[in-house]
Amino acid sequence: MADIDAEQELRKDLxxxxxxxxxxxxxxxxxxxxxxxxxxxxxxxxxxxYGLLPEEVCASNLVMVDVQGENADNSPASVNPAGFTIHSALHMARHDAHCVMHTHTMAGMAVSGLAEGLLPLNQTSMEFFNRVAYYDYQGIPLECDEREAIVAAMGDKNSMILRNHGLLTVGRTVAEAFYRMYYLNKACEIQVEMMQTGGKLLIPADHICEHVAQQASNPRYMAQSVDLIWQAMLRKLDRIDPAYRS
Known part of the structure; x- marks a missing residue:
């Protein structure tokens, strides 16, 4: 019963x-x-x-697959082949990557196409100082033999910018991956807004940026922030439409 409960909780969170x-x-x-x-x-x-909009996803229509991409739950549904390549690579290689989140946001794609990548222009951005991996674009990741390169580029980091593509985060929980994605994307939004002003960009000294990154990654602070934000976002969803739980 415990395993069933754990799976249902995971499905709800995802x-x-x-x-x-x-x-x-x-x-x-x-x-x-x-x-x-x-x-x-x-x-x-x-x-x-594959084919469902994010707003249509609920706990019961998520698809279970194995690392070969085969359905493991007797479901006739299929999954995005490029998504499978990226996600399976990190699930297989990183024991702490319980959740993998990948987006194509406007700000994330914009920064992914900048040679300098993400700059520590703001307190939010500094949280990722020297903590973002980069993966050079190889085309649409449809082939499983690209998994090794993705894993090598990611290393032990929890956030990655896929150049000319988008953003990716991993977490020990769904909540943690979401938290990282929210602030990674926010950092990209800040950078795009600043660059649009045409003004001179002000970047603090490396030791200041590193200090902020260490403060933000403090385990106690991180755990509390992730939990409080996730519970608040679940309350928001429940007020809007609790159908995701079904």
Whole structure:
């Protein structure tokens, strides 16, 4: 019974993340995706059914697949092949990557096309100072042999900018991956807004940026922030439409 309860809780959280993706304006129609590793099952994870909008995802229509991309729940639904490549790579290689979130936001795609990448222009941006991986664009990641390169580029970091493509975060929970994506995307939005002013960009000294990054990554602060924000966002979803739980 405990395993069933754990799976249902995971499905609820993952469905919530899809709905929040839509509410935050991060949706790219049917082409953005979030995955979560099944409880106590390293080789199986959940993804959205290919063709569903994020606003249509609910706990019951998530699809369970294995690391070969085969359905593991006897569902006739399919999953996004490019999404499978990216997500399976990190689930297989990183024991702490229980959730993987990938977006094509306007700000994220804009910064992904800048040679300098993400700049520490604001307190929010400084949280990611020297903590963002970069992956050079290789084309649409349809082939599983690209997984090794994705893993190598990610290393032990929890956030990545896929150049000329978009953003990616991982977390020990769905809540943690969402938290990182929210602030990574916010950092990109800040950068795009600043650059549009045409003014001279002010970047603090490296030691200041590193200090802020260490403050933000303090385990106690991080855990509390992730939990409080996630519970608040679930309350918001429940007020709007609790159907994601079904």
């Amino acid at each position: 469905a919530a993340a899809y709905r929040l993706m839509d509410l935050e304006g991060w949706s790219d129609m049917i082409f953005t995706h979030i995955s979560a590793r099944m409880p106590d099952e390293a080789n199986r994870f959940l993804l959205n059914s």
